[in-house]
Amino acid sequence: MVISISNITKKFGNLTVLKGINFDLDRGGIFAVLGPNGSGKTTILKIILGMVIPQSGEVMIDGKVVNKSWGHRKGIGYLPQIARFPDNLTVNELISMIKDIRQMPAEEKVLIEKFGMEPFLNQKLSNLSGGTRQKVNIILTFMFDSPILILDEPTAGLDPLSLVRLKELIQQEKEKGKIILITTHILNLVESLADEIIFLLEGDIYFKGSVQELTKKTGMNDLEHSIARILE
């Protein structure tokens, strides 16, 4: 599985968010997309998904241009930043709806158990708390066996136990050789999980490499200080 991004430019009105960026993800692993607010982290993820249309450039998955098609989403599990769902549905209905749409084998039961969601299955989504909704979000993303996972702030609102479970889950998926793209502001998650960091700054890739390489480059002890240094 290879994702290859070439020369992607994206403007929102007058604001240029991405200025022709290029990178390749040619092996399984966890890739953390970092950068200050508004640096285009979510945008690049959505471009890969085809939800945002770039002005120029291409997204290729296994050599096929995908940024104007939709079939490739069958191979992507996407966890959006804000867990928003149709209010009138129950958790169960939502899960079976997504299963119905995807028409793929799903293993939601294990995940429901893992995150203790059994009591909420017949609740309407509008009645759930933010954290619980995020768990629903996680179940929907991980229940299919997708070779690519895109996780936009997956930890938002989670309690510590669920956070641990999520970490395990991500690790588990990584071991299956999947490409996992992740944005997060929780840096120790990055330090403990990420194989590689893609650091976006002012519309360009400022840095691409491992955590160690980044700390080396900035001459700092840890990731937090390295990033602070870059942003100074």
Added chain:
Amino acid sequence: MISKVLKYSFSDLIRSRWSYVYLVFYLVLGFTLLFLNTNLSKAIITLMNIVVILTPLIGTIFGVMYYYNSREFTELLLAQPIKRSSIFLGQYLGISLSLTISLVAGLGIPFLIYGLFQSSVILDFIMLLLSGAFLTFIFVALSVNIALLNTNKIKGFGYAILMWLFFAVIYDGIFLISLVLFDDYPLDQFTLVASLFNPIDLSRIMILLKLDISALLGYTGALFQKFFGTYLGSFISFGTLLLWVIIPVSLMTRFSNKKDF
């Protein structure tokens, strides 16, 4: 895939309170009208005034409201392996169909109870419902377009209402004033064409022809009657209404394909 999206947005909509409000509104309206005057054909005239103005308004409001309120659902679907146009067409059909069903059931039930099938006005009534359905499909499509082009909810609402106001009132005002101003010129052709360009006017005229305008059209010379009264005229009128659905819908798929979420 359209059918799946349609299925879910439709079931989402018929569970929403607003569909019931709309249905109950038409039920109350139908029963009240028939209670006030048991004369079916007079009730249909009153109903026409309401249907021609109200179904576009409701279609407009629902179209914008559903679009903005179902962004979550849309985003969820956008991450799934579904074509964008399928998502938007499915949702569009979901809104239009649920509104149309409310209209048909809400007006149909009272009229059926009051003995519509024994009445000679059944064709007029079907015409009325058909126009109402067309207007719903047209105005939902137009308003979804406006919503697609405006990320700002308040702005989108404003433009949509303005659009309705334009077709419901302003267009006719300009139409009337230009007819009066250019009184000295032959106006038949202009009038015909101008009435095709507004779906509300077109529906109104089609219903009126079945009701009370026939006697009047005689007054303006044969052209109107020749046009609207013939099969060719009805064919062109319905064709135009159909175009009024097709063009906004195809614009909708174009806009949606270019939009970022």
Added chain:
Amino acid sequence: MISIETISKLLVRKSVILLIHISIYLVPLATTASVYHVCETCQIKSLGEAVVTANRHDTIKVRSGRYECTNLEITKPLSLIGETGAILDGKNLGYVLKLLGDHITVRGFKIINAGKSYTKDYAAIYAFKASQFKILDNEMVNPFFGILIEKSDNGLVQGNFLSGESSKEDDSGNGIHLWHCKNVDIVDNEIHGLRDGIYLEFVDSSKVRDNYAHHNIRYGLHFMFSNQDTYLNNTFESNGAGVAVMFSKFITMKKNRFLQNWGTSSYGLLLKEIYDADVTENEFKENTIGIFIEGSTRVNYFHNDFSQNGWAVKVSGGCYTNKFFKNNFLSNAFDVSYNSRMNDNSFHGNYWSEYTGYDLDDDEIGDIPYRPVKLFSYIVNKTPETIILLRSLFVDIINFSERVSPVFTPDDLVDEQPSLKPFQW
């Protein structure tokens, strides 16, 4: 060789014939009236022969069959009776029957092939200076004029059926046409497909009753310069225009039905230069214009039904002291239309189906007055094409604002006491 026998036989036969002839010519002189039969096998084989043969006040009965009959003049008092199947064929040569004397009755004939002309008013039955005539139960197929009566009086035209196939005004005549007549009753006739169904010019003190005029090219009934006439209980349907009453005085119009008269200048009833008339208990339904009034004065409209017309009442200039009271105005596109701001007529205590006022004191009279003239009707008068905007929201809005403060329509044209219930009679 002729034998004596044969000669004697011939003589006997001749004398028998002579006897018969004598009886024919002489016996009527002795008695008051006798009956002659006309048929193909009868002694008298044509109506013309019978008319010549018959004496004053005799009756001629024509048996079933087709008889040529052209310009047959009847100058003495006779009763001409067609039995079932008796057809008079005018051979397309001028008049068929001409009644030129008093006390003539024509009854029960079917008359075909009356002549057509662009210079002469040929008619199936023509009466001139006739008094006490009766024209009853005849059928006239595609005549030029059906029954044309001039300078006659005290007659009855009843139960005739006239049908034409005309499509243009200039090559067709009128069904029943009276000119300079007095005291003639026109009752229970059906006329269709001609120019005017019934036409009266200089006809006084006459009655038109129970007739059905439909699908005529111009008018169902046309009155000119005729006074003190009554027409009652007639039906006028789908004519070019229903009834035109012009330049006449003291006309009573009652219980007639004016239905579906559609067209550019079509109306149920046209009143032009009419004085002192009564229009009572008529029904005006689905006409382009119910009543079109031009220059009429002192006309009372009482207990009429105006339903589903384009315009119920259209008033055009020079109309004074007309009164509309206790009429029903039901679902007309426009109830009343004026072409000026002047108004000298009164609308009082009518029922208007569009009235939306209330009745707090419960006397079945609306507490707020009703303005029957809409601004839009004024606009349509000026620019007819604007009719296409009928019942649109914009038009409703401008009508409402005009109703609140009249600028273009007569501000004193108000029904102060609109009834809340339709009237019955």
